[in-house]
Amino acid sequence: MTDRPAQLSCSSLQLPVDDFLRYLRIERQLSPYTLKSYQRQLAVLIELAVEIRVTDWSMLDAAGVRMLAARSKRSGLQSASLALRLSALRSFLDWLVGQGKIGANPAKGISTPRKGRHLPKNMDVDEVSHLLDIDMNDPLAIRDRAMLELMYGAGLRLSELVGLDCRQVNLDAGEIRVIGKGSKERKLPIGKMAIEWLNHWLPVREFYAPDDDALFISKHGNRISARNVEKRFAQWGVKQGISSHVHPHKLRHSFATHMLESSGDLRAVQELLGHANLSTTQIYTHLDFQHLTTVYDAAHPRAKRGKS
Structure with a gap:
């Protein structure tokens, strides 16, 4: 009933x-x-x-x-x-x-449950080196290696990478200007390997008759799409024998983690990543526990643990 x-x-x-x-x-x-x-x-x-x-x-x-x-x-x-x-x-x-149907919103003061924060996945230094060991066997491979080197070398977001124009790159000074979230511009240093491969790519780029100032273009001469970058990075991961899925954000995670492991300078990494809040950068402070144990054992005077 x-x-x-x-x-x-x-x-x-x-x-x-x-x-x-x-x-x-x-x-x-x-x-x-x-x-x-x-x-x-x-x-x-x-x-x-x-x-x-x-x-x-x-x-x-x-x-x-x-x-x-x-x-x-x-x-x-x-x-x-x-x-x-x-x-x-x-x-x-x-x-x-x-609409005037109720006087106040009773859900306003009800706190939303905190979402669990997943630790970002990253590759270790050896895996990154293996991934980036790409020969100059074809023009698109040169472009892809330049993108990979720049993504890892500067910790770029995918949108920042595909949005780069040639005029934003100063290879003589070893720096680039990127437009990040909220249209905020920041200047970033780029490493020797990124500079080397950009120097390889820029002459090749002209053969594709680019239709604008985009730094990275497709084989059709248009600005490369984010989807195309994701696809190419994943393909290189498989081709280079990387055990985990390779995607642009993983290289950004790896950049952040490796920088923090080497320097411990959280605020500098925050600036490099373009994070508005330091708390966002802090998710990268997870260090491999074995690495921490090794450092602790080597540095602390009372940490030596004798074997029984």
């Missing part, structure tokens, strides 16, 4: 959600994928709200929001997914406030 009160509750909760989704589609012009995500999360929240006897969104208070979060968590929802659900609820309730 159908539960009539539950049906009415769902209906009274659903109508404002439909209006909100219409607003997102027409006014905000969000992508179909994003709309689908909002729709899916809010549909589950309606079901959970009915379970805690909320029949109108104006009845929902901070305690009710916590109950929705707790039930979501008990259902097995992971932190990242729970954060997404609460974000959808918060946006919807903000819209209701703007």
Whole structure:
């Protein structure tokens, strides 16, 4: 037998959600994928709200929001997914406030669960050296090695690499200017090997009749795409026998980790990476435990552990 009160509750909760989704589609012009995500999360929240006897969104208070979060968590929802659900609820309730349907957003003060921070994967120095051991056997190999050397030598983001123009490179001074996140420009030193391979690449580049000032171009003469760079790096990883998947961000991670292992200068690495906050750079401070143990044993006067 159908539960009539539950049906009415769902209906009274659903109508404002439909209006909100219409607003997102027409006014905000969000992508179909994003709309689908909002729709899916809010549909589950309606079901959970009915379970805690909320029949109108104006009845929902901070305690009710916590109950929705707790039930979501008990259902097995992971932190990242729970954060997404609460974000959808918060946006919807903000819209209701703007529409004058509720006086305040009860989800505003509810903290989002902290997402676990995954340690970045990097290659060790020997793996990087092996990856970069590419001969000048064809023009695209020269270009790829120049990209690899520059990515690892300067710790660039993929967007920074593909966005580089020739005028931003000063090989005589051994430096480049890149446009990072937030359109912030920074000047970076580049190493001897990166300079050497850029010098190999620049004369070859002219044979492809480039149609703009892009430093790295495809075989068709256009600025190389991020997708093409990812594809080429992965192919070189396989060809060079690297056991893990090689992608541009792994080279940036490797640059950061190796710089910190050698220098220990967190703020300098922050500047090189173009991080706005030092806390972002701190994820690179994970050192191989065996490396730490070796350093500790060699440096600390009371660390020598005799073998029994």
